[in-house]
Amino acid sequence: MKQQKNGFKIGCIVLFLGLTIYYLFPTVQWNLEQRHMANMTETERVQYENENQAKLQNIRERSLSLGLDLQGGMYVTLEVGTPQLVLELAGDFADDTLEDIISTAAQISRDQNTNFIDEFVSEFERRDPNAMLSRYYRSDAANITRRSTNSEIASYLRNQQTAAVERAIEIIRSRVDRFGVTEPGILQQGSNRIVVELPGVDDEERVRDLLRGTARLEFRLTPETDEINNLKQQFANFFSQLEEEEADSLTDDGEVKNLLEIFDLRGSSQYSFGYAAGRDTAAVNRILEREEVQNLIPGNITLLWGANAFAYDNGIPLYEIIPVRSQIELTGDVISEARVAFDPNTNAPEVSMTMDSDGARRWARITGANIGRPVAIVLDEQIYSYPTVRSQINNGRSSISGIGGVREAEDLVNILMSGALPAPLDIIEERTVGASLGEASIRAGLYSIMFGLGVVAIFMIVYYRTGGGIADLALMLNIIFILGILAGFQATLTLPGIAGIVLTIGMAVDANVLIFDRIREEMRGGKTLRASIDNGYANAMSAIIDANVTTFFVAIILYSFGVGPIKGFAVTLMAGIVASLFSAIVITRVIVDYLTREKTATVSFG
Amino acid sequence: MRWFETPNFDFIKAHNIAYFFSGGLIVMSIVAILTMGLNYGIDFRGGQEFVFEFEEPVDVVQLRSELAEPLGTVPEIKLFGSTREILLRIDTEEDITQTRETLIANFGNIYPGNTVTVQKTDLVGPRFAEDLRRGAMYSIIFALAVVFIYIFIRFKGWYFSAGAIAALAHDVLIVLGIFTIMGEIAPFDVSIDQAIIAAFLTIVGYSLNDTVVVFDRIRENSIIYKTMNFTDMINKSLNDTLSRTVVTSVTTLFVVSVLFIFGGEVLKGFAFALVLGVILGTYSSLFVASALVVELQKRAMKAKA
Numbered sequence: 001m002k003q004q005k006n007g008f009k010i011g012c013i014v015l016f017l018g019l020t021i022y023y024l025f026p027t028v029q030w031n032l033e034q035r036h037m038a039n040m041t042e043t044e045r046v047q048y049e050n051e052n053q054a055k056l057q058n059i060r061e062r063s064l065s066l067g068l069d070l071q072g073g074m075y076v077t078l079e080v081g082t083p084q085l086v087l088e089l090a091g092d093f094a095d096d097t098l099e100d101i102i103s104t105a106a107q108i109s110r111d112q113n114t115n116f117i118d119e120f121v122s123e124f125e126r127r128d129p130n131a132m133l134s135r136y137y138r139s140d141a142a143n144i145t146r147r148s149t150n151s152e153i154a155s156y157l158r159n160q161q162t163a164a165v166e167r168a169i170e171i172i173r174s175r176v177d178r179f180g181v182t183e184p185g186i187l188q189q190g191s192n193r194i195v196v197e198l199p200g201v202d203d204e205e206r207v208r209d210l211l212r213g214t215a216r217l218e219f220r221l222t223p224e225t226d227e228i229n230n231l232k233q234q235f236a237n238f239f240s241q242l243e244e245e246e247a248d249s250l251t252d253d254g255e256v257k258n259l260l261e262i263f264d265l266r267g268s269s270q271y272s273f274g275y276a277a278g279r280d281t282a283a284v285n286r287i288l289e290r291e292e293v294q295n296l297i298p299g300n301i302t303l304l305w306g307a308n309a310f311a312y313d314n315g316i317p318l319y320e321i322i323p324v325r326s327q328i329e330l331t332g333d334v335i336s337e338a339r340v341a342f343d344p345n346t347n348a349p350e351v352s353m354t355m356d357s358d359g360a361r362r363w364a365r366i367t368g369a370n371i372g373r374p375v376a377i378v379l380d381e382q383i384y385s386y387p388t389v390r391s392q393i394n395n396g397r398s399s400i401s402g403i404g405g406v407r408e409a410e411d412l413v414n415i416l417m418s419g420a421l422p423a424p425l426d427i428i429e430e431r432t433v434g435a436s437l438g439e440a441s442i443r444a445g446l447y448s449i450m451f452g453l454g455v456v457a458i459f460m461i462v463y464y465r466t467g468g469g470i471a472d473l474a475l476m477l478n479i480i481f482i483l484g485i486l487a488g489f490q491a492t493l494t495l496p497g498i499a500g501i502v503l504t505i506g507m508a509v510d511a512n513v514l515i516f517d518r519i520r521e522e523m524r525g526g527k528t529l530r531a532s533i534d535n536g537y538a539n540a541m542s543a544i545i546d547a548n549v550t551t552f553f554v555a556i557i558l559y560s561f562g563v564g565p566i567k568g569f570a571v572t573l574m575a576g577i578v579a580s581l582f583s584a585i586v587i588t589r590v591i592v593d594y595l596t597r598e599k600t601a602t603v604s605f606g
Numbered sequence: 607m608r609w610f611e612t613p614n615f616d617f618i619k620a621h622n623i624a625y626f627f628s629g630g631l632i633v634m635s636i637v638a639i640l641t642m643g644l645n646y647g648i649d650f651r652g653g654q655e656f657v658f659e660f661e662e663p664v665d666v667v668q669l670r671s672e673l674a675e676p677l678g679t680v681p682e683i684k685l686f687g688s689t690r691e692i693l694l695r696i697d698t699e700e701d702i703t704q705t706r707e708t709l710i711a712n713f714g715n716i717y718p719g720n721t722v723t724v725q726k727t728d729l730v731g732p733r734f735a736e737d738l739r740r741g742a743m744y745s746i747i748f749a750l751a752v753v754f755i756y757i758f759i760r761f762k763g764w765y766f767s768a769g770a771i772a773a774l775a776h777d778v779l780i781v782l783g784i785f786t787i788m789g790e791i792a793p794f795d796v797s798i799d800q801a802i803i804a805a806f807l808t809i810v811g812y813s814l815n816d817t818v819v820v821f822d823r824i825r826e827n828s829i830i831y832k833t834m835n836f837t838d839m840i841n842k843s844l845n846d847t848l849s850r851t852v853v854t855s856v857t858t859l860f861v862v863s864v865l866f867i868f869g870g871e872v873l874k875g876f877a878f879a880l881v882l883g884v885i886l887g888t889y890s891s892l893f894v895a896s897a898l899v900v901e902l903q904k905r906a907m908k909a910k911a
Contacts, residue, residue: 069872077734079734110733113736113737113740204702204703204727205703208703426731427729427731428730428731428733428734429729429730429731429734430702430727430728430729431726431727431728431729432724432726432727432728433725433726434723434724434725434726436659436723436725437657437725437726437872440870441870441872443870444868444869444870444872444873445869445870447868448861448864448865448868448869451864451868452860452861452864452865455860455861455864456857456860456861459856459857459860460857462607463607463853495870495872495873496801496804496873496876499865499869499873499876499877502861502862502864502865502869503808503858503861503862503865503880505861506854506857506858506859506860506861506862507812507815507854507857507858509854509857510815510854510857510858513850513853513854513857514819514850517847517849517850517853520608520611521846524611524612539826542822542825542826543818543819543822543823546760546818546821546822547814547815547818547819547822548815549756550753550756550757550811550814550815550818551811551812551814551815553749553752553753553756554749554752554753554807554808554810554811554814555807555811557745557748557749557752557807558745558749558804558807560745561741561742561744561745561748562741562745562800562803562804565801566800566801566803566804569801569804570804573808573811606607606608
């Protein structure tokens with residue numbers, strides 16, 4: 001009977017060991033391969049990698065992966081700007097009232113941590129209980145008519161949000177793939193957040209631009225020179241008059257209020273509105289945003305900054321404002337292909353673009369109608385160039401010049417090709433770990449595991465003699481099991497995860513301590529060794545179960561609330577509890593039973 | 607080797623001293639937290655954090671004062687493991703690249719020729735920090751609630767649950783208090799971030815282990831010794847399990863100390879919380895949890911009578 005029971009236990013042990021070895025094998029292989037490749041020269045390595053590509057990729061994918069805190073890399077949490085999305089969905093119907101409602105709702109949902117769309121609808125209805133959202137959102141494409149109810153539209157907005165997040169994830173994935181990161185992790189978190197994990201990346205600024213980059217490309221016409229001169233005159237009149245009337249009160253808070261002090265109403269060409277030094281552009285923007293200044297600008301004209309300095313004054317970069325038409329002639333949606341090219345004359349990098357057939361047709365019409373006049377190429381609200389159209393362009397070609405360098409051009413191509421983000425993305429969390437700190441952490445973690453294991457193992461042998469030795473064996477297997485479970489569930493090993501393993505070493509022996517102490521107690525009571533062992537295991541069981549179940553609950557809670565590396569800690573804690581229960585109860589029992597198979601056998605529990 | 611083979615300590619009688627000691631620590635912790643405020647780390651406060659490694663040793667005090675002007679605010683700077691590495695924390699709305707550039711440019715001015723590399727950067731937006739804070743709070747409350755319910759079901763007495771929860775709250779509160787007091791003086795980072803919350807929950811789990819083992823023995827003894835009075839039975843249970851409690855605490859204390867010493871700078875605060883937690887957890891399950899159970903049980907009986 002007993003033999004049979006242990007037969008089952010031994011079967012379980014063999015099965016688990018087999019599974020563990022199966023799951024850990026690729027990890028061992030991968031480490032061996034890496035060591036092997038480290039000894040090669042660069043050319044040998046490249047050749048070896050090419051020859052064994054499929055095999056290498058296979059074992060790497062199946063091996064236990066290390067968290068960003070251990071291998072170095074970048075971790076970014078992005079948030080999809082739902083308020084902006086809701087505003088954009090209203091399209092041309094959007095007005096000041098809607099904008100106001102959206103910004104109020106955004107504030108409320110931020111303060112109270114509630115869903116933005118719910119707040120938006122209730123704020124809308126609070127202002128006017130009879131108002132219909134369909135006023136802003138009716139659209140044939142979305143099947144929303146004038147009679148659609150507010151709740152129908154709320155669910156439409158929610159669907160749009162979900163779609164926007166999904167689309168944003170797709171776009172980010174495509175951008176990251178083009179950037180060339182191995183094993184990136186891109187995951188949705190909650191309703192409107194995206195977590196991007198980029199192992200081995202250390203060029204944060206570039207990645208940040210790449211992830212957030214909206215690349216809203218627009219082609220716009222410029223106003224007639226008469227209109228521009230007229231506008232300049234208006235500005236000159238307004239600000240010189242201002243100076244006479246309110247000269248004293250204007251600069252009381254240290255802020256320049258007279259545009260003419262920092263802005264020169266001349267420029268590099270007849271199409272320029274004027275220029276300012278780079279450090280003054282923010283102040284110029286603040287002045288331009290003022291309502292009385294906005295009133296000077298006609299509705300069909302928009303003032304935009306040039307992307308690059310057009311000249312330098314004693315090393316200070318000068319930027320100019322170019323007025324363009326408010327109407328957008330063509331957007332980046334029509335771009336079917338973009339690539340890096342070089343200007344044949346200056347050899348400066350530029351992005352050369354090809355449009356799809358619809359875009360090419362419209363581009364031909366626009367260029368045909370505006371020969372001899374400039375068309376501004378606007379990227380993210382900045383003017384890159386405004387070349388004069390010399391002849392009608394029929395092949396749908398266009399290019400963006402004035403780009404900083406080849407790498408910027410490459411990134412821009414990447415962003416243009418992966419498509420425009422449906423809504424702006426905010427970086428709300430960003431963490432980077434350098435590779436050397438990661439290596440130091442791995443080393444520290446390994447030392448901790450070895451020292452922890454050594455100290456506990458010696459203590460157990462000293463305190464429980466043979467029993468301690470058995471517990472130590474179970475402890476070693478326990479650690480292998482934990483790693484096997486992690487690899488099997490494709491979990492990631494993080495620094496807190498290693499800490500979890502170290503902690504498990506200390507706590508895993510607890511079950512054996514409970515059992516062995518119980519055996520000692522039973523023996524003190526005068527029972528035989530065999531009876532004491534049976535009773536010891538049986539009586540300790542309820543305490544072991546209760547203690548581990550509660551800890552397991554805590555680990556689950558940690559897992560569901562924690563983010564990033566903390567999740568890794570929770571996972572190893574859970575794996576540790578399961579593995580240590582198995583090794584402390586089942587494995588030690590089989591060994592103890594084996595050692596006491598003869599009636600006369602003795603096993604010392606210290 | 608045997609420790610405490612047949613001990614016969616009167617733990618419950620010692621409870622007055624324990625209450626006095628624990629009460630003192632708790633008052634100290636609450637006063638510290640109320641007056642100094644919780645020392646939130648980047649996760650819960652938001653802002654930017656960097657770890658820089660220099661080639662030559664640097665002076666933290668000098669850096670702090672010389673960086674105040676260019677940054678527009680005094681940054682928090684601590685040594686990070688060696689005198690060549692610093693942890694710098696700053697609250698700013700500025701773009702993180704810009705902050706980094708400003709810092710590196712200024713390091714160059716303060717210590718010309720001392721090359722610096724960026725080891726680690728963290729940026730947490732204020733709203734995200736708020737979310738993390740909320741998540742951490744929920745997770746602790748939720749963990750305590752689950753523990754309460756589980757113990758209630760398994761040990762069939764609310765006073766067991768209450769005793770266990772009080773002991774857990776006691777442990778966490780005192781660790782929080784010590785972290786707050788050590789905020790300025792500790793030679794390593796003791797700010798409260800997500801890792802510390804993970805440590806707290808681990809302390810909860812660990813301290814609970816000890817408490818549950820004792821409760822389990824109480825449950826067992828109450829069946830065997832039906833006539834023994836409640837206080838004596840609890841005392842007997844504590845003594846019965848004392849050897850196990852001490853051995854497990856020792857092994858766990860070994861490993862968390864190893865983690866504290868060898869686990870590297872990133873884990874210092876986390877390991878420190880665990881060291882404190884193991885010590886407090888052992889103490890509280892011996893002297894606080896059971897004593898409270900006795901007290902609560904007595905009151906419950908009186909109320910019934």
